Amino acid sequence: MKKTILVTAALIFTACNDAPKDSVSYINNPEIAAKGAQTAKAFIESIKPVLESEMHKDPSGVGAMNMCSNDAMRLTSDYNAQLPAGTSVRRTALKYRNEANKPDATDAAVMEKFTATKDFDKPLVVDMNSSYRVYKALPMMKPCMSCHGDAISAEVKSVITQKYPNDLAVGFKEGEFRGVIVTEIKK
Numbered sequence: 001m002k003k004t005i006l007v008t009a010a011l012i013f014t015a016c017n018d019a020p021k022d023s024v025s026y027i028n029n030p031e032i033a034a035k036g037a038q039t040a041k042a043f044i045e046s047i048k049p050v051l052e053s054e055m056h057k058d059p060s061g062v063g064a065m066n067m068c069s070n071d072a073m074r075l076t077s078d079y080n081a082q083l084p085a086g087t088s089v090r091r092t093a094l095k096y097r098n099e100a101n102k103p104d105a106t107d108a109a110v111m112e113k114f115t116a117t118k119d120f121d122k123p124l125v126v127d128m129n130s131s132y133r134v135y136k137a138l139p140m141m142k143p144c145m146s147c148h149g150d151a152i153s154a155e156v157k158s159v160i161t162q163k164y165p166n167d168l169a170v171g172f173k174e175g176e177f178r179g180v181i182v183t184e185i186k187k
């Protein structure tokens with residue numbers, strides 16, 4: 001009896017967990033889309049010089065790997081601290097490296113859509129009731145290959161294995177969908 005209840009509860013729980021996947025409410029709001037895309041773009045531009053200077057100092061990519069793993073979350077919260085109240089950015093991916101960037105059900109559904117449509121230019125806007133989420137797709141580009149590509153050097157590989165034993169974010173080819181920047185804007 002107890003077992004039946006547990007199994008039933010588990011089934012219901014699983015069903016509930018899956019529910020948001022089918023009920024992502026995409027909206028067409030060019031103003032919010034532009035605001036979110038602009039915030040995401042400025043975020044990328046704030047990180048890019050740091051990454052480029054690390055890659056320049058140590059072209060093996062090991063220094064940049066360490067920088068990413070030590071500082072990416074802090075760079076994100078520093079960037080968020082100077083945004084208007086109620087607006088924030090984060091990164092997520094289906095195949096993620098950092099557990100802290102794990103997607104929720106809505107994130108996953110939106111990313112599955114990007115993977116299927118391969119339309120990475122147009123941001124997708126989702127109505128989350130009390131906020132909007134703007135999803136900006138990040139395709140794999142050449143500079144990403146040394147840390148997420150399909151021919152990673154042994155040195156970089158060993159840092160990845162050591163810091164992220166459960167890493168899912170390798171083996172990508174240029175042009176493939178890698179992940180998203182999510183801008184969340186409170187209503």
Ligand code: HEC
Nearest residue numbers: 064065068069072091093096097098101138144147169179
């Ligand atoms: C020097 C190595 C390095 C390079 C180059 C690099 N990344 Fe990463 N990336 C990392 C590391 C380490 C993490 C995990 C730490 C973090 O950033 O939270 C990460 C995390 C991410 C995440 C967050 C989701 C996750 O997997 O945790 C995305 C999205 C991402 N990278 C996309 C890219 C894209 C797109 C490029 C190219 C423009 C790129 N990366 C270039 C090392 C790198």
